Amino acid sequence: MKKENFIWNSIKIGLVAGAIGIFLCLVGMVEIFSKRDVVKDVISLGMFLLLATSVLAGFIASRRTSDLLEGNKAVSNLLAGTFAGLFTGIVLALFVLFSSQVNLRAVFLNVTPALLELLTFGQGTDGVWQILVFGTVAGLVGGAFLLLSPSIRKPIVNAVMVIIFMALFSSLFRVIMVNQSGGIEKAAKYLFSQTGLTANGGLIFFFGTILVSVLRSSQAGKVQNLVDKLPQKGKLSLRVASIILLAYVVIMLPNAAGPFIAQVVVIISLYILMGLGLNIEIGFAGLLDLGFVAFYAIGAYTVGLLTSYGEFGLQHVSFWVAVPIAVLVAMLFGGLLGVPVLGVRGDYLAIATLGFGEIVRLLAGSDFMAKYLGGPRGIIGIQKPCIGTLGEFVAVDVPRVCNGIELGKPQEIYFIAIASALLIAFFSYRLRESRLGRAWMAIREDEDVAEALGIKLVQAKLLAYMLGAAFAGLGGAIFATLVGSIFASSMQLIVSINVVALIIVGGMGSIPGVVVGAIALIGLPELLREVSEFRFLLYGAALVTVMIAKPEGLWPSQNIRRELHREEAAPIPSETTS
Amino acid sequence: MSILNINNVHTYYGNIHALKGITINVEKGEIVTLIGGNGAGKTTTLKTISGLLQPREGNVLYNGENLGKYKAHEIVYKGISMVPEGRGIFTSLTITENLEMGAYSRDDTQGIKDDMERVFTLFPRLKERRNQVAGTLSGGEQQMLATGRALMTRPSILLMDEPSMGLAPVLVELIFDTIQQINQQGTTILLVEQNAHMALSVAHRGYVLQTGEIITSDTADNLRNDPAVQKAYLGME
Ligand SMILES: Nc1ncnc2c1ncn2[C@@H]1O[C@H](COP(=O)(O)OP(=O)(O)O)[C@@H](O)[C@H]1O
Ligand SMILES: [Mg+2]
Numbered sequence: 096m097k098k099e100n101f102i103w104n105s106i107k108i109g110l111v112a113g114a115i116g117i118f119l120c121l122v123g124m125v126e127i128f129s130k131r132d133v134v135k136d137v138i139s140l141g142m143f144l145l146l147a148t149s150v151l152a153g154f155i156a157s158r159r160t161s162d163l164l165e166g167n168k169a170v171s172n173l174l175a176g177t178f179a180g181l182f183t184g185i186v187l188a189l190f191v192l193f194s195s196q197v198n199l200r201a202v203f204l205n206v207t208p209a210l211l212e213l214l215t216f217g218q219g220t221d222g223v224w225q226i227l228v229f230g231t232v233a234g235l236v237g238g239a240f241l242l243l244s245p246s247i248r249k250p251i252v253n254a255v256m257v258i259i260f261m262a263l264f265s266s267l268f269r270v271i272m273v274n275q276s277g278g279i280e281k282a283a284k285y286l287f288s289q290t291g292l293t294a295n296g297g298l299i300f301f302f303g304t305i306l307v308s309v310l311r312s313s314q315a316g317k318v319q320n321l322v323d324k325l326p327q328k329g330k331l332s333l334r335v336a337s338i339i340l341l342a343y344v345v346i347m348l349p350n351a352a353g354p355f356i357a358q359v360v361v362i363i364s365l366y367i368l369m370g371l372g373l374n375i376e377i378g379f380a381g382l383l384d385l386g387f388v389a390f391y392a393i394g395a396y397t398v399g400l401l402t403s404y405g406e407f408g409l410q411h412v413s414f415w416v417a418v419p420i421a422v423l424v425a426m427l428f429g430g431l432l433g434v435p436v437l438g439v440r441g442d443y444l445a446i447a448t449l450g451f452g453e454i455v456r457l458l459a460g461s462d463f464m465a466k467y468l469g470g471p472r473g474i475i476g477i478q479k480p481c482i483g484t485l486g487e488f489v490a491v492d493v494p495r496v497c498n499g500i501e502l503g504k505p506q507e508i509y510f511i512a513i514a515s516a517l518l519i520a521f522f523s524y525r526l527r528e529s530r531l532g533r534a535w536m537a538i539r540e541d542e543d544v545a546e547a548l549g550i551k552l553v554q555a556k557l558l559a560y561m562l563g564a565a566f567a568g569l570g571g572a573i574f575a576t577l578v579g580s581i582f583a584s585s586m587q588l589i590v591s592i593n594v595v596a597l598i599i600v601g602g603m604g605s606i607p608g609v610v611v612g613a614i615a616l617i618g619l620p621e622l623l624r625e626v627s628e629f630r631f632l633l634y635g636a637a638l639v640t641v642m643i644a645k646p647e648g649l650w651p652s653q654n655i656r657r658e659l660h661r662e663e664a665a666p667i668p669s670e671t672t673s
Numbered sequence: 674m675s676i677l678n679i680n681n682v683h684t685y686y687g688n689i690h691a692l693k694g695i696t697i698n699v700e701k702g703e704i705v706t707l708i709g710g711n712g713a714g715k716t717t718t719l720k721t722i723s724g725l726l727q728p729r730e731g732n733v734l735y736n737g738e739n740l741g742k743y744k745a746h747e748i749v750y751k752g753i754s755m756v757p758e759g760r761g762i763f764t765s766l767t768i769t770e771n772l773e774m775g776a777y778s779r780d781d782t783q784g785i786k787d788d789m790e791r792v793f794t795l796f797p798r799l800k801e802r803r804n805q806v807a808g809t810l811s812g813g814e815q816q817m818l819a820t821g822r823a824l825m826t827r828p829s830i831l832l833m834d835e836p837s838m839g840l841a842p843v844l845v846e847l848i849f850d851t852i853q854q855i856n857q858q859g860t861t862i863l864l865v866e867q868n869a870h871m872a873l874s875v876a877h878r879g880y881v882l883q884t885g886e887i888i889t890s891d892t893a894d895n896l897r898n899d900p901a902v903q904k905a906y907l908g909m910e
Binding site: 550551552 | 723757773774778822
């Protein structure tokens with residue numbers, strides 16, 4: 096009875112894994128990722144996905160078996176893993192056979208001959224049996240993996256993760272390293288290929304990580320001891336040193352890594368700005384806003400109108416004057432939006448703001464406003480910032496000649512973006528600790544009670560909108576300058592959704608959470624071109640995963656953490672606070 | 674002059690006529706209770722006083738001044754503080770932080786400190802748990818916290834909405850003891866209750882509210898002996 100049970104269980108797991116495999120094929124991931132290598136000439140990223148699915152199926156089946164049989168009988172574990180892997184393979188093999196007979200492409204665009212070629216290791220339907228072998232072996236490996244002792248398992252998992260990470264970002268590391276001279280450049284060629292790791296690189300990272308993991312688990316205590324033993328002053332200088340190191344990396348990065356990386360960092364910073372702005376509305380004051388892109392657009396258009404030497408430029412002030420004005424204009428619109436929607440709560444507020452966002456985008460792109468905003472042609476010729484004489488600081492020739500340092504390239508705008516993000520993060524932090532921050536918090540928790548405590552609802556909510564809008568306006572202003580042009584079509588609803596998503600993933604109300612969320616949801620897809628094809632799939636997966644595994648977000652604020660883990664929150668021993 | 678006059682107040686929710694011309698007087702230093710069943714309009718009355726709802730007809734006078742022109746937060750500044758129904762504490766904040774939130778309308782640091790001590794003297798249980806997250810408190814402790822938080826505005830009149838709701842009898846008694854204590858320290862109290870028995874035992878006077886109308890009012894002792902009240906609200910035949 097029990098025996099059948101565990102085998103049937105493994106088969107089920109195998110079937111599910113097979114379905115996942117088919118899903119990965121149907122959405123096109125396998126094929127697209129197969130152009131990237133994990134380790135060149137050994138395994139492509141696409142194949143790795145399928146391999147990982149099968150191995151995982153084997154591992155899970157094996158673990159279930161241990162639970163079911165209440166013991167760790169090696170043979171049954173291996174058997175379970177094998178069955179799970181075999182059935183993963185069977186499902187995939189059937190998929191290949193089926194789609195080679197029936198033309199699925201009419202519905203599933205991604206079922207290309209190339210995909211089938213790939214799945215059968217280039218041998219057509221005759222090679223289908225190989226899938227079964229592939230699956231079975233993978234399942235067996237997964238099942239066997241459970242039998243290893245954790246002290247061996249962990250370094251191996253770490254090593255595989257490091258390899259995947261390195262392979263995914265190989266182009267990033269490669270670019271940075273190749274830009275250096277001498278040994279580093281050679282090392283880059285040795286470790287990384289154009290598409291992933293080289294075989295040598297794979298070996299080095301694999302055994303390197305294993306070595307480090309093993310060393311760390313045996314030496315971790317000692318290192319911690321050393322740090323603990325440091326005198327107060329030593330600890331401080333350790334912290335100062337790490338801050339200096341970080342600052343050094345931040346300052347050197349754009350030159351070392353080149354324009355592409357710099358641009359990615361700028362875009363992350365812009366989303367951090369927007370995230371911090373929306374965080375005031377959603378995270379601090381609890382006002383859901385789905386039209387946030389409107390303020391971004393307003394900031395961008397204001398800078399466009401004030402600095403463009405194209406036909407729509409109204410004025411030709413410098414970037415440094417235009418940006419504060421853009422921030423103020425965005426803030427004003429924040430207030431304007433705030434007034435009518437103040438009385439609206441919850442879901443209705445989300446819909447009202449959603450409408451606002453769309454109105455701004457449609458108006459900006461409309462023929463009606465085309466005389467002023469360029470309609471679909473947008474505003475072009477936005478001037479770059481220039482650090483020059485005081486006169487140039489204000490008024491600007493058309494077209495501008497910068498006699499000082501022009502900050503035109505992404506590597507230069509980078510510094511403006513990073514500085515703005517830092518400034519706004521600091522400002523956000525101060526706001527949260529302020530009286531206004533407390534008022535927002537009370538409103539978020541319970542509007543009626545907040546009012547009954549003497550909090551001015553109207554004022555506090557309006558300020559939330561205005562400050563949120565101001566931050567987004569700054570983001571938009573920098574964006575316009577970075578790109579040099581703006582089009583209404585880039586102010587889509589999806590921008591607002593991105594910002595909401597990054598706040599949720601990072602942790603509502605948390606300032607570091609915004610940074611983490613922006614890096615995870617904006618930075619990663621920008622860096623991994625292949626992944627950006629599946630951006631929305633990734634968002635969905637990230638949101639669902641975060642909601643299930645860590646509903647408070649990746650880097651939650653203290654309040655949310657306390658709220659969600661109330662039952663676990665042991666009463667804090669009362670300290671001697673005033 | 675009464676501290677609070679509610680004169681012929683009519684309050685509506687859209688078309689629903691929730692208060693149908695009620696008149697209530699509260700003298701300085703009193704505990705006045707407003708008793709009535711579910712849906713009688715007790716909460717509506719308190720919300721109308723504190724400015725969360727506007728009367729469509731009639732007015733509320735505080736020390737002779739019409740409150741109609743003030744917003745809810747301004748009324749708090751004037752010295753009227755409410756302990757809301759269901760307590761409305763901030764569950765993710767600690768006790769101390771909740772109390773600080775209560776002092777939002779003030780900026781005299783020393784005074785706030787003093788009042789916090791006063792609250793802790795009234796409710797020693799809160800002091801023990803001052804750094805505990807409010808969401809982890811028991812119902813009774815939450816009621817204490819909500820009351821303490823309302824006191825942090827240093828009100829001259831405290832509006833309490835069903836403080837006994839959902840509490841064990843022992844705790845109800847404790848809360849009502851404290852209500853009397855607060856009153857003896859000089860705060861006027863308007864106490865809304867379904868638990869007529871307890872309310873009438875601490876109050877000086879009482880009003881009985883039924884479907885938006887005051888059906889009777891008298892001293893607490895007389896109400897307790899009133900057969901109609903006994904039948905309807907004190908569970909006696
Ligand atoms: N927000 C609301 N919208 C519409 N009707 C309401 C609302 N709140 C209360 N009411 C109605 O007003 C009447 C009085 O309610 P309430 O003051 O809450 O009663 P009590 O506090 O005495 O139980 C009830 O009939 C109730 O249904
Ligand atoms: Mg009520």
